[in-house]
Amino acid sequence: DTGVSQDPRHKITKRGQNVTFRCDPISEHNRLYWYRQTLGQGPEFLTYFQNEAQLEKSRLLSDRFSAERPKGSFSTLEIQRTEQGDSAMYLCASGPPWGAYEQYFGPGTRLTVT
């Protein structure tokens, strides 16, 4: 069990550019989540996949954000036309189809928009 991995770990981009992050969940985990965490705050839920289906989206997920999980394995989160307010840690978590629906988090991707 290698844990949830995320790539890249750090991303610096200029305002207006597009960025894409990748998340690889723990194998056999059919649930995958994206969160955003800003400094001094708890994570905020963005979106949820069960297998390849995107079942839940937060109001925080504006039109500039899109997430995919095409084959029910890895997932990507794309932010178009980045703004300085998008600077945050983007966390991915996965969960198995059994148990109390606990979620296991990856190390995150820290995005800085200059």
Place this chain on the structure above:
Amino acid sequence: AQTVTQSQPEMSVQEAETVTLSCTYDTSESDYYLFWYKQPPSRQMILVIRQEAYKQQNATENRFSVNFQKAAKSFSLKISDSQLGDAAMYFCAYRSARGGADGLTFGKGTHLIIQP
């Protein structure tokens, strides 16, 4: 919408002592799950303990235990025999048992300092 409140931004405890972190939540649902997560500095979030709302018995995991008071909507975390490695941000989180509401709602966290 559910909310989770952690009223202690920072707590400090002597090594080997016991500390309790507070968490309250607001919900109109009767079935849900509660979690405590630990986030060490510059490291990833780790699940510490979980509690199903339908279970009256408080969950325990080694030195970690919870005091779940459903009527009061309170879910505190007790850490016994505190160790230096317990130093971290601790987040309380809520998950609805309702289908289609799988995302966790987190509190703002409590920064736990362990004094050697």
